[in-house]
Amino acid sequence: MATITKPSIPGWQKVEPSYRKVIARHVSPYTLLTQAQTWSGEDYHFVFTFPPMKQTNGLLALKFLRDLQNGDNKWLEDVTRYVSSDVSDKAAMPLRVVPGSVVVSVDVGLIYRISFEAEYAQ
Secondary structure: OOOOOOOOOOOOOOOEEEEEEEEEEOOOOOOOEHHHHHHEEEEEEEEEEEEEHHHHHHHHHHHHHHHHOOOOOEEEEEEOOOOOOOOOOHHHEEEEEEOOOOOOOOOOOOOOEEEEEEEEEO
16 A cells, blocks of 8 residues: 655645444344444545646546555545544545545536545555
8 A cells, every 4th residue: 555645736625524433233123122332443434526627737636546546545634624623643644535436527628627535544
């Protein structure tokens, strides 16, 4: 696994963070009682959207995303504004692209609109 550096292109237009604690639940079909088991794992998930960009930056962004999807590569992102204050590595959280999540749209004027999903690379 390699750490890929994000190119010097404009930052994010929109970030949609989500979080879940790893919990297993089972409901008995006989008694309808629920049992829950909580583990120490946490899962952070983000949807990142680049601002609309011209072809030069759009191609740099696509190369960055392609490099991330080559193997199990990751990048370090400052997610301080998107996660709670008790998260230890929020200033440099290792993230990886969710396979199949990159969405690219190119309009007539060669304006690139790119979004993708990323998850915590533990």
